Amino acid sequence: MLLEVKNLKTEFKMRKGIVKAVDDVSFSIDQGKVLAVVGESGSGKSVTSLSIMGLLQDPGKVTGGEVLFKGEDLLQKNKKEMQAIRGHHISMIFQEPMTSLNPVYKIKDQLTESIMLHMKLSKKEALERAVEMLELVGIPSARERADEYPHQMSGGMRQRVMIAMALACNPELLIADEPTTALDVTIQAQILELLGEMRKKFNMAVLLITHDLGVVSETADRVVVMYCGKVMENAEVKEIFANPLHPYTNGLLKSIPSLEDDSEEPLYMIRGMVPNPLKMPSGCPFSDRCEKCMERCRQEMPDLVDIGGHEVRCFMYSGEKEEA
Template identity: 75%
Template structure:
């Protein structure tokens, strides 16, 4: 087991109340595995990744649980110990490459800084490695492009630079936060293919944060679906798509446009909005948007239960399987 997260809680203490961005979640990630975390904006995906990296900023704070990386709790590491781990054993591709890359430094300087810090190489060796990494991620004329500034590159190129930077020290765990957002379909496919190739090349685990189930179907081995800070469903990717259980996951899948669909009806849309995190409803957070909502759902929060390795947080599956079939 490379990464094991147990009962993680991350909260933001705001003027008008407390936001439970990550509310008691647990999951694990094996070496060489790609685990996707999906959900709408505000579901807690990115805060989960930032909690693992130790990058949650005030007024946010990890208030409970443990994050075990190779058996050691990252939450017990001090600032210097986490700095030694970040960029070396654990790396992250941030959501927006244009704001993540420093606009006043050349590409080579930003990649070489990480290499020289963690691998203790000379400037010449760091330069050679930086060029090599740019070549690996598919940037043409890497020695020339390494001298460019971020604004001189396209969005796809900048995303490749972020990937090269994250992989430069050959991390054991790569966290990719929305790595294909705002990219056209062709570049999306190239980035996903690159991540898959790097996983195979370095036997690296990948925690993929995304809202796009199309991306998940192409890249992931297992999937976690989050809603309002909680895990509502977890399964291997094939099971999730073929035997969807939670109404929220079903709504996300039904919202995907399909070329073979010749219906003239409007594309399905989950009704309502994600609730205000400062005014969370009693019971299941999805109850007001759920087509299968029962009275009990508005009063109680269902537990995350497991059926044949498939986890779901829904009262429809709490009793016998026949109970769920009545509501299908």
């Protein structure tokens, strides 16, 4: 097992109370596999990735759990040890490349910095490696483009630069946080294809954070569905699409428009809104929006139960166990 997240808890201490952004989250990723984490905005996906990377800003703080990378707990590492791991063993593609790339530095300077730090190469060797990576991710005239600033590139090109930067030191785990956000459909397909090629080339694991279930169906091996900081469902990608158990997962799948659907019915929409994180309901966080809500759901938090390798947090399945 390459990465194991066990009972991770991350909180933000606010003036009006404590926000449990990540609440008892567990999952694992094998070498070379793709795990997708899906859910609406505010479900805790990005905070989970930042907690793993040790990049939380105040007032965010990891308050419990373990993040085991090759058996070592990253939460016990000091700042210097994490700097040696980030960019080398674990890399991250951030959600918006224009804000992630420094606008006052040329592309080559931003690429060569981490290469020189982690691979101990000279500046000339690092530049050659940077150009090689830009060519690898499909940027034409890579040597000339390396001499440009981020604002001189299109959104798709900047995203390719971010991928080149993330892969420059041959990481074992890549965290991709909404890697196709704000890109048009054609560029999205190119970026996803590129990530797939790079994963196979380097045999790296990928933690893909997205709200796009179409992307998930094409790229992931396993899916974790999050809602209000909790894991609601965790299963193989084929199982999630063929046999979704949680009402929230069902709602997400029913919300996807289909080219084969010729009915005149309006597109399905999950009713209600995500609850205020400072005023969470006492029971299941999805209870107010759930079409199958029982009285028990409003009073108690269901456990995450394992039904033959398919985990689900719902009282409809609380009587079933792995042997079922």
